[in-house]
Amino acid sequence: MKAYEIVTEPINPQLYADYVLRPEAGAVTLFTGHVREWTRGIRTLYLAYEAYIPMAEKMLAKIGTEIEEKWPGTKTAIAHRIGELKIGEIAVVIAVSSPHRRDAYEANEHAIERIKELVPIWKKEIWENGTEWIGDQRRKPEEGETP
Template identity: 90%
Template sequence: MKAYEIVTEPIEPQRYADYVLRPEAGAVTLFTGHVREWTRGIRTLYLAYEAYIPMAEKMLTKIGAKIEEKWPGTKTAIAHRIGELQIGEIAVVIAVSSPHRRDAYEANEYAIERIKESVPIWKKEIWEDGTEWIGDQRKKPDVSNENKGLDSE
């Protein structure tokens, strides 16, 4: 297990809580984000997550480093699952240990907000009557023009 990872298998939250637990920690916060059935009155059938894995893991690592800088004495582990996830399954886990509970709570909330803002993970909601890419990155990027203007010389 890596401290910051993108996974394709179901997430086992206790593994991440155990990873951050240490004798000097007086608190461990464990956040799990689950696939919900209803969003804004629309029934979700399942979600499909995709990620640019090398960059996503690099960004998760940066978030962890920033947490340890902002809240000294913390230790963090984050995993985000990709692929098709069914209702109730865990999409993301964030474990933070800290000498004091306030830091653990604040750092955990900081982590989920930064993940949504900056980590290249895209979520497609599949509903009864359609689909849509959701998130701060509003849709999966169109890479069909990625090499436009880069003809071989």
């Protein structure tokens, strides 16, 4: 296990929580992003993720550095899975430890938003009625636009 990695096997969140846990940490936040079945009324069958792995891991590490600079005393681990993922499977895990809980929560939220902005990972949604590669996941779909 590396602190910042792209993986092809199911993610064990506890490994990442254990990695960031240390005596000076009063808080550990653990975020897991899962494949959901329904998105805006359309049933998802599964997701397929692809990544440019060397750059993706570099960008995950950059996010970790940003967190450590903005919230001193934090330690972060991030993994994102690629390949075909079934409903309920974990696509991403972010573990952050910090002396105080507020920093751990804020840093964790920062991490997921930055992943969506920076990391070259592409998601294909496979629905009952079609498929689509999803680009910028932060953008809200326009009225009538397929999610």
